Amino acid sequence: MANIKSAKKRISVTAKKTLINRMRKSQIKTAIKRFEAALAEGNMEAATENFKYAQKKIHQIAAKGTLHKNAAARKVSKLASRLNAAKAN
Template sequence: MANIKSAQKRIKVIAKKTARNRMIKSALKTAIRRFEEAVAAGNLEDAKAKLRFVEKKLHQAAAKGVIHKSKASRKVSRLAVRLNKAV
């Protein structure tokens, strides 16, 4: 444990940010999994709605710095290709 007051504060702040990032990443993985399940089930209208939701969440995460903006765009592109192949 740190002895300096500012270092103790940094530890608290980093713990909060880590928890927040972990929650956001977990929510992203869940949304992507639900989209893939909809595509696998052949439920294309539902899959389109879920893709829009996933795209929104990915770009929000990129805007907050949880993931890189290029990674978000790459994920959206690959998911869109997967949906288009299913159609």
């Protein structure tokens, strides 16, 4: 355990940020799962709406720094390609 005051503060700040980052990553995973569920059902309207929501969440969280911007772009691109492939069929 830390003895120095600044080290103790860093531990508490890190713990808080870890919880926030975990919550944000969970929001992304939930949004993607909802999109994939709508896609699996074949409901294109719901899939499109869920894609827009997931895209928005991913970019918001990347802007906060929890997710790298290239990782966010990769995730959105993957979702978009799945949506476009489903619309083509």
